[in-house]
Structure formats: C-alpha cells, structure tokens
Amino acid sequence: ASQAETEMTPTPNKTQAPCPDTPPNLVGVLHVDFNSKRNLDEVRKELGSLLQEGGRYKPPDCVAKQKVAIIIAFRNRHEHLNHWLHYLHPILMRQQLDYRVYIINQDGEGVFNRAKLMNVGYVEALKEYDFECFVFSDIDLVPIDDRNLYRCFENPRHLAVGMDKFNFHLPYNGFFGGVSSLSKKQYLKINGFPNTYWGWGGEDDDIYKRIIFRGMSISRPNTVTGRYKMIKHSRDLHNEQNPNNPGKLSHTRQTMDTDGINTLKYTVKEIVHDTLYTYINVDIDAPL
Ligand code: UDH
Numbered sequence: 001a002s003q004a005e006t007e008m009t010p011t012p013n014k015t016q017a018p019c020p021d022t023p024p025n026l027v028g029v030l031h032v033d034f035n036s037k038r039n040l041d042e043v044r045k046e047l048g049s050l051l052q053e054g055g056r057y058k059p060p061d062c063v064a065k066q067k068v069a070i071i072i073a074f075r076n077r078h079e080h081l082n083h084w085l086h087y088l089h090p091i092l093m094r095q096q097l098d099y100r101v102y103i104i105n106q107d108g109e110g111v112f113n114r115a116k117l118m119n120v121g122y123v124e125a126l127k128e129y130d131f132e133c134f135v136f137s138d139i140d141l142v143p144i145d146d147r148n149l150y151r152c153f154e155n156p157r158h159l160a161v162g163m164d165k166f167n168f169h170l171p172y173n174g175f176f177g178g179v180s181s182l183s184k185k186q187y188l189k190i191n192g193f194p195n196t197y198w199g200w201g202g203e204d205d206d207i208y209k210r211i212i213f214r215g216m217s218i219s220r221p222n223t224v225t226g227r228y229k230m231i232k233h234s235r236d237l238h239n240e241q242n243p244n245n246p247g248k249l250s251h252t253r254q255t256m257d258t259d260g261i262n263t264l265k266y267t268v269k270e271i272v273h274d275t276l277y278t279y280i281n282v283d284i285d286a287p288l
Pocket residue numbers: 072073074075076077112114137138139140141200233234235236237239
C-alpha cells in the first residue's frame with residue numbers, strides 16, 4: 001500500500017483521547033415516573049445491546065475520566081430494580097463513565113444491613129476490575145437531572161441532596177443517605193463503612209462522622225442538579241428501625257478503626273453476570 005493509503009486506513013487500536021470534562025450529550029432535567037410497572041426483559045431488550053455482560057459500559061470513542069463501580073445493597077426489590085436500570089443506564093452512558101453495576105443481595109431472611117452489603121460490594125468489585133471510584137446507591141432513588149455526575153470528587157460526595165420525599169431539600173446538614181460516592185483512597189481513609197448497623201437507621205450518619213473525623217469534608221451538587229425521585233414503598237420486612245443504632249453514633253471515633261473494611265467477614269454464595277448488572281448473593285451472618 002502506498003503511504004497515502006496507509007494513513008487513510010483507520011487503525012482499530014488507535015489511542016483514544018480522554019473524554020471531555022463535561023460530557024457533551026447531557027440533557028439536564030429528565031422525565032421520571034414510576035406509575036407503570038416495568039419488566040426486566042423489556043429493559044434487557046431496550047438496553048442489552050449497549051452493554052457488556054455484567055452491566056458494564058465504556059464510552060466507545062474516548063477514554064473515561066474514571067472507572068466507577070456502582071454498588072447497590074439489595075433484597076427483594078425487583079420492581080425497583082427494573083425502574084432503576086431503565087433510568088440509570090442511559091444516564092451513566094451519557095456521563096461517559098467506564099462503569100459496572102453491582103447488585104449486592106443479602107441472602108436469607110435475617111436483619112438487613114445496608115452498610116455491610118456496601119462493604120462487600122467494594123471488595124467484590126475490586127476483584128473484577130481496577131475501580132478508582134465507588135458510587136453507593138439505594139435501589140429506589142433515580143436522579144431527575146443527568147448533570148448530577150456519578151463520579152468521585154476531591155472530597156467524598158453526597159449526591160442525593162434533593163429527594164422529593166424531603167421536598168427537594170436536605171433533611172439536615174450532615175445527611176449522607178441515599179446516594180454517595182467515594183474514591184478508593186477516601187473509602188480506605190475511613191476504613192470503609194461500619195458492619196454493625198443492623199436494621200434501619202444510623203449507618204449513613206456513622207459514615208458522615210468517619211469522613212469528618214478523618215479531616216475531609218462533603219462535596220455536593222447544587223439543590224437543582226441534585227434532585228431525586230424516590231419510588232414509594234412501605235417498610236420492608238426484617239429492616240425495622242433499630243433503636244440501638246442512634247446510640248452507637250457517639251462512639252464512632254473509637255469504633256471506626258475496628259469496625260469496617262478491615263474486619264469485614266462474609267461468604268459469597270453466587271455471582272451472576274446478567275446483561276444489565278452483576279448480581280452477588282452474599283451471606284453476611286445476619287441475626288434473625
Ligand atoms: N433495601 C433492600 N431491601 C430491603 C431493605 C432495604 O433492597 O428489604 C435496600 C434498598 O436498596 C433500599 C435501601 O436498602 O433503597 C434503603 O432502605 P429503605 O428504602 O428501607 O430506606 P428508606 O429510608 O425507607 O428509603 C425507610 C422505610 C420507609 C417507610 C415509609 C412508609 N411510608
């Protein structure tokens with residue numbers, strides 16, 4: 001081939017440019033509604049061809065700014081999962097992330113433990129890929145503005161600042177619930193999340209305190225970009241409000257070094273790579 005022809009031929013492994021700081025295809029405010037039921041097969045048909053097995057995506061024409069694991073603590077919320085997948089995958093794609101979705105399912109009927117499941121997600125995700133950023137999300141929260149970036153920032157980030165159930169305002173200044181992101185470095189600096197908050201309540205406040213005690217502050221989107229819709233639901237079985245949890249918060253400074261990622265114990269029972277997510281069923285030794 002002549003020199004000219006060689007230069008014209010696109011080379012498949014051409015080095016890609018980094019993705020731009022601001023993703024170019026964001027649309028801003030989104031229409032989100034949970035009125036009609038969605039089934040998983042429909043969502044698979046809609047999005048499956050755009051994803052790699054395990055609920056994984058990479059921008060096709062630039063190198064993503066960050067490798068992000070999206071971690072969701074889960075049990076028996078399949079209807080919510082279908083909505084979440086339908087809305088979040090397209091948003092995360094437009095945000096040009098190199099990401100993968102992990103559904104961490106608590107095996108059995110024991111008391112639920114959101115923070116411990118998140119710790120499991122962190123460890124298991126890192127076994128698969130060199131993630132540098134972790135977004136921890138509830139399954140029932142969908143952002144209504146795609147400019148709310150699911151990435152990591154200079155400080156641990158609280159993303160769910162404007163939930164509809166709290167009238168689109170923070171319920172209190174130190175609120176860190178719903179959706180948050182921490183880089184690997186930030187997460188390790190706080191020894192991960194507590195493993196000992198069984199049932200509903202307190203674990204998000206414990207995480208907030210860990211962050212402050214380690215000299216970091218909270219990064220947040222503004223209250224317009226940070227709006228969320230929550231799927232309405234009643235309290236789950238085996239996730240009752242635990243009256244012992246609030247009292248634990250006065251000891252976080254002492255307990256955070258011995259209750260966290262360094263003392264995490266669990267048993268993986270099954271890993272399934274679905275088209276839309278990686279599902280990890282895990283025994284976390286929950287009290288009944
Ligand atoms: N979760 C599950 N299954 C459960 C319990 C919790 O998947 O059985 C996960 C899920 O990701 C959920 C998150 O843990 O989004 C947080 O739990 P939650 O939704 O129960 O917490 P939230 O504060 O609601 O959103 C509390 C109960 C509200 C009762 C309101 C009655 N009007």
